[in-house]
Amino acid sequence: xHELSITQSxxxxxxxxxxxxxxxxxxxxxxxxxxxxxxxxxxVRFYFDFLAKNTAAEGASLSFxxxxxxxxxxxxxxxxxxxxxxxxxxxxxxxxxxxIAGKELLVESIEVD
Amino acid sequence: xxxxxxKNILSANDEIAQRNHDLLNQHDVFAVNIMASPGAGKTxxxxxxxxxxxxxxxxxVIEGDITSSVDAETVSKEGIPVVQINTxxxxxxxxxxxxxxxxxxxxxxxxxxxxxNVGNLVCPAEFxxxxxxxxxxxxxxxxxxxxxxxxxxxHTVDLVLLNKADLIPHLNFDMEAFxxxxxxxxxKIDVFPISCRNGEGIDRWVAWLLSSMxxxxx
Numbered sequence: 001x002h003e004l005s006i007t008q009s010x011x012x013x014x015x016x017x018x019x020x021x022x023x024x025x026x027x028x029x030x031x032x033x034x035x036x037x038x039x040x041x042x043x044v045r046f047y048f049d050f051l052a053k054n055t056a057a058e059g060a061s062l063s064f065x066x067x068x069x070x071x072x073x074x075x076x077x078x079x080x081x082x083x084x085x086x087x088x089x090x091x092x093x094x095x096x097x098x099x100i101a102g103k104e105l106l107v108e109s110i111e112v113d
Numbered sequence: 114x115x116x117x118x119x120k121n122i123l124s125a126n127d128e129i130a131q132r133n134h135d136l137l138n139q140h141d142v143f144a145v146n147i148m149a150s151p152g153a154g155k156t157x158x159x160x161x162x163x164x165x166x167x168x169x170x171x172x173x174v175i176e177g178d179i180t181s182s183v184d185a186e187t188v189s190k191e192g193i194p195v196v197q198i199n200t201x202x203x204x205x206x207x208x209x210x211x212x213x214x215x216x217x218x219x220x221x222x223x224x225x226x227x228x229x230n231v232g233n234l235v236c237p238a239e240f241x242x243x244x245x246x247x248x249x250x251x252x253x254x255x256x257x258x259x260x261x262x263x264x265x266x267x268h269t270v271d272l273v274l275l276n277k278a279d280l281i282p283h284l285n286f287d288m289e290a291f292x293x294x295x296x297x298x299x300x301k302i303d304v305f306p307i308s309c310r311n312g313e314g315i316d317r318w319v320a321w322l323l324s325s326m327x328x329x330x331x
Contacts, residue, residue, distance in 0.1 A: 002203075002204050002205060002235070002236040002239070004203070005126075005203065005207060005240075006122055006123070009122050009123060009124075009125050009126065010122045012125065013118065013120050013122065013124075013125075014118070017116055017118050017120075018116075021114070021116050023114070023116075031122075036264060036265045037239065037265070038235040038236065038238075038239070038265065069264075074300055082264075087261065087264070087294075087297045087298060088297065094297075095293060095294070095296065095297025095298075096296065096297060096300040097297060097298070099264070099265075099268055099298075103265060105121060105122040105123055105239070106119065106120065106121055106122065107118040107119070107120050107122060108117075108118065108119060109115050109116060109117050109118050109119075110115070110116050110118055111114065111115050111116075112114055112115075112116060113114070
């Protein structure tokens with residue numbers, strides 16, 4: 001159900017932007033979604049079709065750009081991609097890491113007429 | 114025509130959360146967001162905390178559940194104000210729900226607000242609500258691999274309580290692996306083994322809570 005509120009917020013953002021730009025119709029919405037965000041694409045599409053009816057975003061296509069998780073080792077500063085069961089640094093093997101990417105939930109841009 | 118937006122989808126929620134936070138600060142109320150999977154012991158922890166603190170600190174509780182008011186009824190037997198939020202299917206509390214709940218609490222009368230989030234290790238990690246500290250109640254039967262499965266949750270919180278520590282002798286729970294995994298995701302975080310059943314570790318948690326309240330007042 002998490003996707004319902006996210007889709008509502010997303011729709012609100014794009015409609016505001018389209019109105020500011022005095023656009024009649026939103027053709028496409030480009031989203032950046034972090035791998036760690038626990039966000040189900042199919043579910044967003046489902047809610048979007050329903051919520052966007054009779055708005056400037058009706059029929060807009062959704063493009064999901066998945067942002068892979070990235071971690072930085074606190075000891076040697078190396079940036080690496082953590083795997084499901086292994087968050088240890090590939091260089092020094094220690095597991096003290098900082099998440100620097102993968103939590104995004106961003107409206108990157110919209111394409112309008 | 115392409116328009117650059119670069120706006121966080123959750124920014125509307127974050128703005129309300131900031132207002133909640135400011136409102137709590139104006140009234141000198143310290144709020145703790147308690148998150149866990151279903152059955153880890155959030156309500157038991159709240160009850161144990163109330164029993165140890167209610168003579169010293171004026172407490173209120175917000176209970177978040179998808180449906181039912183079972184937990185709120187249990188907590189209100191302790192004689193403190195409780196507001197139930199039924200999320201109606203939603204898997205997390207959001208800032209707007211907390212804003213409404215705060216309107217139903219006399220903030221001048223309390224010092225500590227314990228917020229029991231909906232049992233879930235995914236969504237509550239992404240929705241800010243305006244708290245001062247976030248605490249995760251993990252429990253030994255869930256297994257020591259949970260930090261790897263829900264890294265964002267473990268990364269988000271300020272303290273991990275490992276409940277049902279009294280069951281460790283009966284389980285294949287590797288305490289060292291758990292602690293290492295948690296610290297791997299967030300280096301400077303404490304893991305307190307506790308048991309709401311026999312009281313182990315609860316005093317340590319209560320001391321942490323009181324000292325966090327103290328430092329937030331500066």
